[in-house]
Amino acid sequence: MKNYLTLLIFSVLVFSCGPRERVSKEVFDEVNKTMEVKRVTDAEITQEAMIWGDSITTLAQKNLISNLQKAIEEGGLVYAIQFCNENASELTDVLDPSEGVIIKRVSTKNRNPLNVPDEDEAQILDAYAYNSEQGLESEPNIQKIENGEVLLYTKAIIFPGGLCQNCHGDPDSELSPDVLNEIKNRYPQDQAFGFKTGDLRGMWSVKMPKKSIVNRL
Ligand code: HEC
Numbered sequence: 001m002k003n004y005l006t007l008l009i010f011s012v013l014v015f016s017c018g019p020r021e022r023v024s025k026e027v028f029d030e031v032n033k034t035m036e037v038k039r040v041t042d043a044e045i046t047q048e049a050m051i052w053g054d055s056i057t058t059l060a061q062k063n064l065i066s067n068l069q070k071a072i073e074e075g076g077l078v079y080a081i082q083f084c085n086e087n088a089s090e091l092t093d094v095l096d097p098s099e100g101v102i103i104k105r106v107s108t109k110n111r112n113p114l115n116v117p118d119e120d121e122a123q124i125l126d127a128y129a130y131n132s133e134q135g136l137e138s139e140p141n142i143q144k145i146e147n148g149e150v151l152l153y154t155k156a157i158i159f160p161g162g163l164c165q166n167c168h169g170d171p172d173s174e175l176s177p178d179v180l181n182e183i184k185n186r187y188p189q190d191q192a193f194g195f196k197t198g199d200l201r202g203m204w205s206v207k208m209p210k211k212s213i214v215n216r217l
Helices: 002-016 025-039 042-086 119-134 162-168 177-186 210-216
Strands: 102-106 141-145 150-158 200-209
Touching: 042 102, 042 141, 042 150, 042 162, 042 177, 042 200, 042 210, 102 119, 119 141, 119 150, 119 200, 150 210, 162 177, 200 210
Parallel strands: none
Antiparallel strands: 102 200, 141 150, 150 200
16 A cells, blocks of 8 residues: 555656656655565465475474484483473574564463463464364465564474473373473473374464565565
Protein backbone atom coordinates (compact mmCIF):
# COMPACT_ATOMS: atom_id res chain seq x y z
CA MET A 1 0.00 0.00 0.00
CA LYS A 2 2.83 2.34 0.99
CA ASN A 3 4.52 1.62 -2.33
CA TYR A 4 1.47 2.68 -4.25
CA LEU A 5 1.18 5.77 -2.13
CA THR A 6 4.79 6.70 -2.90
CA LEU A 7 4.14 6.10 -6.57
CA LEU A 8 1.03 8.23 -6.42
CA ILE A 9 2.89 11.07 -4.73
CA PHE A 10 5.64 10.66 -7.29
CA SER A 11 3.16 10.88 -10.18
CA VAL A 12 1.52 13.91 -8.66
CA LEU A 13 4.95 15.53 -8.29
CA VAL A 14 5.95 14.74 -11.85
CA PHE A 15 2.71 15.80 -13.49
CA SER A 16 1.95 18.81 -11.37
CA CYS A 17 5.31 20.50 -11.66
CA GLY A 18 5.22 21.29 -15.35
CA PRO A 19 7.67 20.13 -17.99
CA ARG A 20 10.62 22.22 -16.87
CA GLU A 21 10.69 20.96 -13.25
CA ARG A 22 13.27 18.24 -12.58
CA VAL A 23 12.60 15.50 -10.03
CA SER A 24 15.37 15.31 -7.46
CA LYS A 25 17.70 12.31 -7.48
CA GLU A 26 16.56 11.39 -3.97
CA VAL A 27 12.96 11.06 -5.10
CA PHE A 28 14.05 8.96 -8.04
CA ASP A 29 16.14 6.67 -5.82
CA GLU A 30 13.31 6.34 -3.35
CA VAL A 31 10.86 5.34 -6.07
CA ASN A 32 13.31 2.91 -7.62
CA LYS A 33 13.80 1.35 -4.21
CA THR A 34 10.07 0.92 -3.59
CA MET A 35 9.64 -0.51 -7.07
CA GLU A 36 12.31 -3.08 -6.26
CA VAL A 37 10.52 -3.97 -3.05
CA LYS A 38 7.26 -4.24 -4.97
CA ARG A 39 8.71 -6.77 -7.35
CA VAL A 40 9.23 -9.25 -4.53
CA THR A 41 6.11 -11.39 -4.48
CA ASP A 42 4.48 -13.02 -1.48
CA ALA A 43 5.34 -16.43 -2.93
CA GLU A 44 9.03 -15.53 -3.09
CA ILE A 45 8.97 -14.33 0.51
CA THR A 46 7.29 -17.55 1.67
CA GLN A 47 9.78 -19.65 -0.28
CA GLU A 48 12.76 -17.78 1.18
CA ALA A 49 11.28 -18.08 4.70
CA MET A 50 11.09 -21.84 4.18
CA ILE A 51 14.71 -22.06 3.01
CA TRP A 52 15.94 -19.84 5.83
CA GLY A 53 13.90 -21.63 8.51
CA ASP A 54 15.18 -24.99 7.29
CA SER A 55 18.78 -23.88 7.40
CA ILE A 56 18.48 -22.20 10.83
CA THR A 57 16.85 -25.24 12.44
CA THR A 58 19.26 -27.70 10.80
CA LEU A 59 22.22 -25.72 12.14
CA ALA A 60 20.70 -25.30 15.60
CA GLN A 61 19.91 -29.02 15.77
CA LYS A 62 23.50 -29.96 14.84
CA ASN A 63 24.85 -27.49 17.38
CA LEU A 64 22.58 -28.82 20.09
CA ILE A 65 23.39 -32.50 19.50
CA SER A 66 27.15 -32.03 19.25
CA ASN A 67 27.22 -29.95 22.44
CA LEU A 68 24.96 -32.41 24.23
CA GLN A 69 27.21 -35.33 23.24
CA LYS A 70 30.28 -33.41 24.36
CA ALA A 71 28.68 -32.57 27.73
CA ILE A 72 27.70 -36.23 28.29
CA GLU A 73 31.23 -37.41 27.44
CA GLU A 74 32.81 -34.79 29.69
CA GLY A 75 30.61 -35.07 32.73
CA GLY A 76 27.89 -37.72 32.28
CA LEU A 77 24.12 -37.35 32.01
CA VAL A 78 23.49 -35.42 35.23
CA TYR A 79 26.10 -32.86 34.25
CA ALA A 80 24.51 -32.66 30.80
CA ILE A 81 21.14 -31.80 32.36
CA GLN A 82 22.69 -28.79 34.08
CA PHE A 83 24.28 -27.92 30.79
CA CYS A 84 20.91 -28.10 28.94
CA ASN A 85 19.40 -25.94 31.62
CA GLU A 86 22.02 -23.22 31.48
CA ASN A 87 22.86 -23.16 27.79
CA ALA A 88 19.96 -21.98 25.70
CA SER A 89 22.65 -20.27 23.64
CA GLU A 90 23.18 -23.23 21.31
CA LEU A 91 19.97 -22.17 19.63
CA THR A 92 20.60 -18.45 19.49
CA ASP A 93 24.28 -18.91 18.49
CA VAL A 94 23.17 -19.64 14.96
CA LEU A 95 21.44 -16.27 14.59
CA ASP A 96 22.59 -12.78 13.65
CA PRO A 97 21.02 -10.50 16.31
CA SER A 98 20.52 -7.69 13.80
CA GLU A 99 18.00 -9.82 11.88
CA GLY A 100 15.55 -10.05 14.78
CA VAL A 101 14.86 -13.78 14.40
CA ILE A 102 13.50 -15.71 17.40
CA ILE A 103 14.12 -19.45 17.64
CA LYS A 104 12.50 -21.87 20.11
CA ARG A 105 11.63 -25.49 20.61
CA VAL A 106 8.09 -25.79 21.94
CA SER A 107 6.13 -28.76 23.23
CA THR A 108 2.83 -29.46 24.97
CA LYS A 109 4.79 -32.03 27.02
CA ASN A 110 7.51 -29.60 27.95
CA ARG A 111 10.31 -29.76 30.48
CA ASN A 112 11.12 -26.07 30.71
CA PRO A 113 7.94 -24.00 31.32
CA LEU A 114 9.35 -21.41 28.87
CA ASN A 115 8.84 -23.93 26.08
CA VAL A 116 5.04 -23.83 26.16
CA PRO A 117 3.71 -22.91 22.70
CA ASP A 118 2.06 -19.51 22.30
CA GLU A 119 -1.31 -19.13 20.54
CA ASP A 120 0.11 -19.06 17.00
CA GLU A 121 2.41 -21.99 17.68
CA ALA A 122 -0.25 -24.05 19.48
CA GLN A 123 -2.49 -24.15 16.39
CA ILE A 124 0.22 -25.63 14.23
CA LEU A 125 1.49 -27.96 16.93
CA ASP A 126 -2.09 -29.26 17.26
CA ALA A 127 -2.12 -30.03 13.54
CA TYR A 128 1.23 -31.82 13.86
CA ALA A 129 -0.15 -33.82 16.80
CA TYR A 130 -3.21 -34.78 14.75
CA ASN A 131 -0.99 -35.93 11.87
CA SER A 132 1.16 -37.90 14.26
CA GLU A 133 -1.90 -39.66 15.74
CA GLN A 134 -3.08 -40.53 12.23
CA GLY A 135 0.34 -41.84 11.26
CA LEU A 136 0.82 -39.02 8.74
CA GLU A 137 4.04 -37.10 8.20
CA SER A 138 4.11 -33.37 8.97
CA GLU A 139 5.76 -30.99 6.54
CA PRO A 140 7.48 -27.78 7.66
CA ASN A 141 5.07 -24.86 7.55
CA ILE A 142 5.09 -21.09 7.04
CA GLN A 143 2.42 -18.94 8.64
CA LYS A 144 1.97 -15.17 8.60
CA ILE A 145 1.66 -13.71 12.09
CA GLU A 146 1.62 -10.23 13.67
CA ASN A 147 -0.38 -8.69 10.78
CA GLY A 148 1.93 -10.26 8.23
CA GLU A 149 5.01 -8.45 9.58
CA VAL A 150 6.49 -11.73 10.86
CA LEU A 151 6.60 -15.18 9.28
CA LEU A 152 6.52 -18.21 11.53
CA TYR A 153 8.44 -21.25 10.32
CA THR A 154 7.67 -24.52 12.10
CA LYS A 155 9.02 -28.06 11.83
CA ALA A 156 7.92 -31.12 13.76
CA ILE A 157 10.47 -32.74 16.08
CA ILE A 158 10.02 -36.50 15.95
CA PHE A 159 11.50 -38.32 18.92
CA PRO A 160 14.46 -40.38 17.67
CA GLY A 161 14.95 -42.51 20.80
CA GLY A 162 18.57 -43.55 21.43
CA LEU A 163 20.54 -40.95 23.36
CA CYS A 164 17.43 -38.87 23.99
CA GLN A 165 15.75 -41.72 25.86
CA ASN A 166 18.16 -41.26 28.77
CA CYS A 167 16.41 -38.03 29.70
CA HIS A 168 13.00 -38.20 27.96
CA GLY A 169 12.17 -41.92 27.98
CA ASP A 170 10.23 -44.07 30.45
CA PRO A 171 11.01 -42.85 34.00
CA ASP A 172 10.73 -46.39 35.41
CA SER A 173 12.89 -48.26 32.94
CA GLU A 174 14.97 -45.76 30.94
CA LEU A 175 15.87 -42.90 33.27
CA SER A 176 18.48 -43.60 35.94
CA PRO A 177 17.54 -42.56 39.52
CA ASP A 178 20.10 -39.70 39.59
CA VAL A 179 18.92 -38.39 36.22
CA LEU A 180 15.31 -38.52 37.42
CA ASN A 181 16.28 -36.80 40.63
CA GLU A 182 18.20 -34.01 38.91
CA ILE A 183 15.35 -33.40 36.46
CA LYS A 184 12.73 -33.30 39.25
CA ASN A 185 14.85 -30.81 41.20
CA ARG A 186 15.39 -28.49 38.28
CA TYR A 187 12.00 -28.89 36.64
CA PRO A 188 9.33 -29.63 39.25
CA GLN A 189 6.61 -29.32 36.55
CA ASP A 190 8.40 -31.59 34.06
CA GLN A 191 6.19 -33.39 31.54
CA ALA A 192 8.88 -34.26 28.99
CA PHE A 193 9.24 -37.97 29.68
CA GLY A 194 7.65 -41.20 28.48
CA PHE A 195 8.47 -40.55 24.81
CA LYS A 196 8.92 -43.47 22.42
CA THR A 197 10.76 -43.55 19.10
CA GLY A 198 8.58 -41.91 16.42
CA ASP A 199 6.43 -39.87 18.87
CA LEU A 200 5.95 -36.16 18.25
CA ARG A 201 8.33 -34.56 20.75
CA GLY A 202 7.43 -30.96 19.88
CA MET A 203 8.37 -28.54 17.13
CA TRP A 204 10.86 -25.91 16.10
CA SER A 205 9.48 -22.39 15.98
CA VAL A 206 11.38 -19.70 14.09
CA LYS A 207 9.89 -16.21 13.90
CA MET A 208 11.38 -14.14 11.08
CA PRO A 209 10.62 -10.46 10.49
CA LYS A 210 9.37 -10.06 6.91
CA LYS A 211 11.86 -7.20 6.46
CA SER A 212 14.80 -9.50 7.18
CA ILE A 213 13.48 -12.11 4.73
CA VAL A 214 13.11 -9.49 1.99
CA ASN A 215 16.69 -8.35 2.68
CA ARG A 216 17.88 -11.83 1.76
CA LEU A 217 16.23 -11.76 -1.66
C1 HEC B 1 21.07 -35.11 29.45
C2 HEC B 1 19.63 -35.14 29.38
C3 HEC B 1 18.97 -34.85 28.04
C4 HEC B 1 19.15 -35.51 26.87
C5 HEC B 1 20.11 -36.65 26.58
C6 HEC B 1 18.21 -34.90 25.94
N1 HEC B 1 17.50 -33.92 26.53
FE1 HEC B 1 16.03 -32.81 25.68
N2 HEC B 1 15.93 -31.68 27.35
C7 HEC B 1 16.67 -31.89 28.49
C8 HEC B 1 16.47 -30.77 29.38
C9 HEC B 1 17.10 -30.58 30.74
C10 HEC B 1 15.59 -29.88 28.71
C11 HEC B 1 15.09 -28.53 29.18
C12 HEC B 1 16.06 -27.50 28.63
C13 HEC B 1 15.71 -26.09 29.03
O1 HEC B 1 15.73 -25.78 30.23
O2 HEC B 1 15.40 -25.31 28.13
C14 HEC B 1 15.27 -30.50 27.44
C15 HEC B 1 14.43 -29.92 26.51
C16 HEC B 1 14.10 -30.50 25.31
C17 HEC B 1 13.18 -29.92 24.35
C18 HEC B 1 12.44 -28.58 24.46
C19 HEC B 1 11.03 -28.72 24.95
C20 HEC B 1 10.92 -28.97 26.43
O3 HEC B 1 10.52 -30.08 26.76
O4 HEC B 1 11.23 -28.08 27.26
C21 HEC B 1 13.13 -30.80 23.29
C22 HEC B 1 12.30 -30.64 22.03
C23 HEC B 1 14.05 -31.87 23.59
N3 HEC B 1 14.62 -31.66 24.82
C24 HEC B 1 14.31 -32.91 22.73
C25 HEC B 1 15.37 -33.78 22.91
C26 HEC B 1 15.82 -34.72 21.89
C27 HEC B 1 15.18 -34.91 20.53
C28 HEC B 1 16.93 -35.34 22.40
C29 HEC B 1 17.86 -36.31 21.71
C30 HEC B 1 18.59 -35.75 20.60
C31 HEC B 1 17.13 -34.84 23.77
N4 HEC B 1 16.16 -33.89 24.02
C32 HEC B 1 18.10 -35.28 24.61
C33 HEC B 1 17.47 -32.95 28.77
C34 HEC B 1 17.93 -33.85 27.83
